[in-house]
Amino acid sequence: MGAASVSDLITRYGGNLPRYTSYPTAASFTEAVGPAQAEGWLRALPAEQPLSLYFHVPFCDELCRFCGCNTSVMRRDDGRQAYGDLLREELRRVVALIGSQRRVRHVQFGGGTPSTLPESALRQIMRSVRAMFHVEPNAECSMELDPRHVPQNYPALLGELGFTRISLGVQDLNEKVQEACGRHQSFEQTEACVSSVRAAGVSGINIDLIYGLPYQTEESVAETVRQIASLRPDRLAVFGYAHVPWKQKRQRLIPEASLPGPMERLAQRACMDVVLQKHGYVPVGLDHYALPDDALVKATSEGTLRRNFQGYTTDSADALIGMGASAISMLPGGYTQNITAVAPYVRALADSDHLPVARGVARTxxxxxxxxxxxxxxxxxxxxxxxxxxxxxxxxxxxxxxxxxxxxxxxxxxxxxxxxxxxxxxxxxxxxxxxxxxxxxxxxxxxxxxxxxxxxxxx
Ligand SMILES: C[S@@+](CC[C@H](N)C(=O)[O-])C[C@H]1O[C@@H](n2cnc3c(N)ncnc32)[C@H](O)[C@@H]1O
Known part of the structure; x- marks a missing residue:
């Protein structure tokens, strides 16, 4: 690596840093921003400006040890349905502020695992979105799925409701790594999930992989990439494992000694890069790859690629409105974040007519x-x-x-x-x-x- 050795570079540049999915980053959010500012910033959105919508569902069927997100298990169907009702209530409050029939280009469901929403809840939310907004004909509509827990009716449902893209968590296929992460997921499960959504007419497939996980080696990550590339997802994310046990207690179950060091992480990343490029994938930004004819690659070459809380995107809207516990909104006036935990989020919607915003930051x-x-x-x-x-x-x-x-x-x-x-x-x-x-x-x-x-x- 040029004049400086790899270890030199790691010593000098290896600190902890934001992923810059926003600026200012979420670390600058404070309670000085609350519902009043959020509502003012929404009211101020220019009428002609296209918008994007994000629905956050913080529930999973199982919790993975490596996961850095705020998630919980909600087993009861009525609880899942009630949460879906609250997402619609929050959307209704947003529309009361910005007016109806705004143009929408992207509708995303993330989490957690949004397919924990019962079929009826998802249908109702999509019906509300289509009734209250003008969803553009070529709009992207996407959802994160967990290949181990795809409800039987979901692939067909996503096709019927006009979803265009799904994003699947894989992370790693090696058994020892999966055991340490508390996430057992066979290649066949992932393959079946990809086939079923493709058969339902959802053609966009993202797959998430991670390096720097416990017990990973250059060989193991390269093998995972080879197998996953055979499924030909049009996009892949290759994240570095973010070990933040001070913030996410479940990560304390991962022994620190099993984690690859910085040199090994860099080498794993480089290995994945070589294998992906060999299989025809083009690097996009810091941590994404896509097939050469993908819109992300086109946007990269045209200089129109964007980055927001959902990562790299072709979404050019300057306003991304987030609904749900912990959801973040990006508005020209500033960023806002909803109350993080589900119970107080539910209470806030029940106790007041305002938005359940907990914190944020104004943008100068x-x-x-x-x-x-x-x-x-x-x-x-x-x-x-x-x-x-x-x-x-x-x-x-x-x-x-x-x-x-x-x-x-x-x-x-x-x-x-x-x-x-x-x-x-x-x-x-x-x-x-x-x-x-x-x-x-x-x-x-x-x-x-x-x-x-x-x-x-x-x-
Ligand atoms: C919000 S999760 C949803 C995954 C989906 N529910 C599933 O089970 O497949 C989205 C992605 O975040 C990434 N992720 C979660 N925790 C991470 C961590 N600690 N470090 C790096 N990436 C992480 C994973 O790649 C994961 O697929």
């Missing part, structure tokens, strides 16, 4: 500017600072801070053009962090307070 003009720089870096692996309306002077300190990255062969700087090299791709979060002024304040606040650690490893 400087946040918009820096957010744009960070988004282009995360999406295009480069940014032309001269294209930013604020002018170059604002970024003089950051351009100076790039010098070590240039020396290490991770970045090139030509005039005002900052470009990650291919070897620098895994370090793009480090470069994005240079433009993140909120990070410094947060870092100072958590000095000497390991309980305040907020992010996972960058590498």
């Amino acid at each position: 003009a400087d946040d918009h500017l820096r957010g744009k720089v960070i988004e282009r870096l995360m999406c295009d692996m480069g940014v032309d600072l001269a294209q930013m309306e604020a002018g170059l002077d604002v970024f003089t300190p950051e351009l100076a801070e790039l010098a070590p990255f240039v020396q290490d062969g991770l970045v090139t700087v030509t005039g005002a053009k900052v470009q990650m090299t291919e070897k620098g791709r895994p370090f793009v979060r480090n470069v994005a962090a240079l433009f993140d002024t909120h990070r410094k304040t947060l870092a100072q606040a958590s000095v000497g307070r390991p309980d305040q650690q907020r992010f996972s490893r960058a590498i």
